[in-house]
Structure formats: structure tokens, C-alpha cells
Amino acid sequence: MxxxxxxxxxxxxxxxxxxxxxxxxxxxxxxxxxxxxxxxxxxxxxxxxxxxxxxxxxxxxxxxxxxxxxxxxxxxxxxxxxxxxQRGEVVGEVRLGAFPTAARGLFPATLGALHRDHPELKVRTTELEPEVGIRKVLRGDIDLAVVLDWSNKRLPVPGGLAMTGLLDDAPDIAMPAGHPLADRTQVDLEDFADDDWISWPEGEFCHDWLMFTLRSKGVEPRIAHLAGEHHTQLALIAAGVGVCVAPRLGRGVVPDGVRLVPVRQQMRRHVHAVWRADADRRPSIRAAVAALRAAGREFDAPLDGGDVARP
Known part of the structure; x- marks a missing residue:
């Protein structure tokens, strides 16, 4: 045997x-x-x-x-x-991972709802970048990952995973209060061709997206500073050393001296949940997805459409 x-x-x-x-x-x-x-x-x-x-x-x-x-x-x-x-009970353990702003923006409400509605379910969470989260779901290290992609740059999702949209996050451009464009009602990314940029670390999906997007508009970005935490990025902007893309999910309090201006193009960061397709019927997975969706509805940006399973 x-x-x-x-x-x-x-x-x-x-x-x-x-x-x-x-x-x-x-x-x-x-x-x-x-x-x-x-x-x-x-x-x-x-x-x-x-x-x-x-x-x-x-x-x-x-x-x-x-x-x-x-x-x-x-x-x-x-x-x-x-x-x-068959048992139909939401019990046992479910392990969730999410990129940092989703963990900050979605996990508190999600965990509160699961604890209230399913007290016999033990929930464990961790922060993971999207690519790492997908790998860990595939390996069985976690049960569900909250990941992201952008309107113009999709995140590859391997076979064997199911995926559903949670929300669309509409980012702004963050700039110092004294920036010449700070009083605009809308801006374009190419308006900042001569500015220093503050970006996510090299190799992360959002850093690659920023480079790809700016170059597609004929702008060779000047990346002056790299910071993984949005709070650090915004603190640097408050110090007047650059501009950055600032998604709304999990953004928190914006420091004094920082202005946020929406992007004129309909630029969206799509937030999804992914899990192994062969675990699709688990009540704990379904309960976690439902709680994440409810948490996502607290944000102003419109929700995505229905479920999508990527082969």
C-alpha cells in the first residue's frame, strides 16, 4: 500500500x-x-x-x-x-493570504464576520504578494489567496485554480501639496513624466505594472525610491520627494501635505480571491469568499461581475 x-x-x-x-x-x-x-x-x-x-x-x-x-x-x-x-457545517480551519493593502482593508471585517457567523471555524491569515499567494494555494500551504491585477496587465492564474472578483479599486495619484497639479480634479499618468516616482520594490507585480504602464505612454519613469508599504510611500511624498500611485483599498489616513487626485483614464486595480478548484465545495471556502465579498462592498469602487474559473 x-x-x-x-x-x-x-x-x-x-x-x-x-x-x-x-x-x-x-x-x-x-x-x-x-x-x-x-x-x-x-x-x-x-x-x-x-x-x-x-x-x-x-x-x-x-x-x-x-x-x-x-x-x-x-x-x-x-x-x-x-x-x-455533505455535512454542510462551516467548521475546521481555513488559511487565508492577501497582499498587504487587502489584508489591511479586507481582513478585519472578514475575520469579524466569520468569527460571528461561524464560531467553530478557525481562521489563520498571512500577508503575501500575489504571485507568492498563488504558489502557496497551488502547493496547499494556504486555502485561499486574495490577489490583484490591473486593467491593462492581468495576473497569470495557473490551471487548477478557481477565481472570483471581490472588488475594483480605483487608485489616485499622490503628490506633495505644493505640486503644480495638486489642485486638478483629474490627471493623466503622462502628466508626471518629469517627476521622480516612488514605487513598490522591483520584482513585485505592481512595480512591473507601473513600469509597463508609463512606458506604454511614452514615459521612461524616474524611479527614485522603492517602498513596499503604502504608508511609507505617502510619508515620502509628504516630504516632497516624489509622486506615486495610491490605491484606495487599505490606504488609511493620508498624511498632511499629501494631495490625492483621480486618474482621468478608467484605471482599475482588480482584486480577486483564488482557491484550488478541487476545494470548491468546501463550506469554509464558500464562507470565506462570501465574507470577503461583503467586506469589499464597503468600498466605493464598483464590484466586479460574477465568478470566473480560469483553466
């Missing part, structure tokens, strides 16, 4: 490519991963791994078993979802 936890270990190695990556996703040591895989090789009586430089690769037999392991684990998830759906 094949051991399910050892199949889970093989699946993690096949998806992530390294023993270290598999260990991190399973929250165990690399030694524990190696021991599980060695036991699995003895169970099946075939070599599943071969050395590949300093790492390892799957043999043909290893890849064959890894393909079966992925299907078996998916069926286990489906079975758990069906059992929970």
Missing part, C-alpha cells in the same frame, strides 16, 4: 524541482524529505530519483509515480470537500 504522505512528498518535489523547495512547502527538513523518498523507493521497488549535478531529478519511474500522486492528492482534496459539503 502506497503511503499518502510519501506521495505528497514526491508530488512536492515534482512541482518544485528541489529537495529544499519540497521541504519548505511541507514545513519539514530536507533530511525528512530524503528519508520519505527513500522509503517510497523501497515500497515501489524502483529508483525514483537520480543525481543531477548538486540536485536530483525524477527518473522515468519517478515521473510516472509523481503524475499518479498528483491525481491521487487531487482526489483526496475532492473527497474532503464532498464530506464537508
Amino acid at each position: 502506497l503511503n499518502l504522505e510519501r506521495l505528497r512528498t514526491l508530488d512536492a518535489l515534482a512541482r518544485l524541482g528541489t529537495v529544499g523547495g519540497a521541504a519548505e512547502s511541507l514545513h519539514v527538513t530536507t533530511s525528512a524529505v530524503s528519508q520519505q523518498l527513500a522509503k517510497l523507493e523501497r515500497e515501489v521497488g524502483q529508483q525514483l530519483l537520480a543525481k543531477n549535478g548538486r540536485g536530483v531529478r525524477l527518473t522515468d519511474a519517478g515521473q510516472l509515480l509523481a503524475d499518479h500522486a498528483a491525481r491521487i492528492l487531487s482526489q483526496v482534496e475532492l473527497a474532503q470537500s464532498d464530506i464537508e459539503a
Whole structure:
């Protein structure tokens, strides 16, 4: 009889490519991963791994078993979802992740509603950038991630995930109060071609979006400062050292000396929830999505349309 936890270990190695990556996703040591895989090789009586430089690769037999392991684990998830759906109770544990402004803007109301309406459900949360959140949902480290993309730059969503829109976030341009455009009722991004920009850190989805958007308008942005927290970005603007895009979700109190002006183009940041499609029937997932949607309705920007499942 094949051991399910050892199949889970093989699946993690096949998806992530390294023993270290598999260990991190399973929250165990690399030694524990190696021991599980060695036991699995003895169970099946075939070599599943071969050395590949300093790492390892799957043999043909290893890849064959890894393909079966992925299907078996998916069926286990489906079975758990069906059992929970039949019971119809929102109990157990649900793990949520969200990018920082969504965590600040949506999680307090979401957690309050879940605690009030489903007291037997334990909710755990963490802050994650969108790409990391998607990877952790795929790996099973969390159950649901709140992610984002923009009207002109979509976030790739791999197969096997379901997605629904929570809200549309309409950002503003934040600038020092003494900026020549501070008294405008609307602005265009290209109006700031000669300004220094304050951006999210390099490699983050929103930083890539800002560079892509400005360059598409013929502007080569001068990125003067990088800051992951919007509060830090706004504090720098209050000091008069640049401008930034300031989404409304989770923005909080705006410092004195900062002016916010809407963008003339209908620029929107779309906020979504994603989860594994094979967990779609879990009452805890459905309850979490419903609570997130309700929290999203507290914001002025219009909500997205109905559910979308990306293949």
C-alpha cells in the first residue's frame, strides 16, 4: 500500500524541482524529505530519483509515480470537500493570504464576520504578494489567496485554480501639496513624466505594472525610491520627494501635505480571491469568499461581475 504522505512528498518535489523547495512547502527538513523518498523507493521497488549535478531529478519511474500522486492528492482534496459539503457545517480551519493593502482593508471585517457567523471555524491569515499567494494555494500551504491585477496587465492564474472578483479599486495619484497639479480634479499618468516616482520594490507585480504602464505612454519613469508599504510611500511624498500611485483599498489616513487626485483614464486595480478548484465545495471556502465579498462592498469602487474559473 502506497503511503499518502510519501506521495505528497514526491508530488512536492515534482512541482518544485528541489529537495529544499519540497521541504519548505511541507514545513519539514530536507533530511525528512530524503528519508520519505527513500522509503517510497523501497515500497515501489524502483529508483525514483537520480543525481543531477548538486540536485536530483525524477527518473522515468519517478515521473510516472509523481503524475499518479498528483491525481491521487487531487482526489483526496475532492473527497474532503464532498464530506464537508455533505455535512454542510462551516467548521475546521481555513488559511487565508492577501497582499498587504487587502489584508489591511479586507481582513478585519472578514475575520469579524466569520468569527460571528461561524464560531467553530478557525481562521489563520498571512500577508503575501500575489504571485507568492498563488504558489502557496497551488502547493496547499494556504486555502485561499486574495490577489490583484490591473486593467491593462492581468495576473497569470495557473490551471487548477478557481477565481472570483471581490472588488475594483480605483487608485489616485499622490503628490506633495505644493505640486503644480495638486489642485486638478483629474490627471493623466503622462502628466508626471518629469517627476521622480516612488514605487513598490522591483520584482513585485505592481512595480512591473507601473513600469509597463508609463512606458506604454511614452514615459521612461524616474524611479527614485522603492517602498513596499503604502504608508511609507505617502510619508515620502509628504516630504516632497516624489509622486506615486495610491490605491484606495487599505490606504488609511493620508498624511498632511499629501494631495490625492483621480486618474482621468478608467484605471482599475482588480482584486480577486483564488482557491484550488478541487476545494470548491468546501463550506469554509464558500464562507470565506462570501465574507470577503461583503467586506469589499464597503468600498466605493464598483464590484466586479460574477465568478470566473480560469483553466
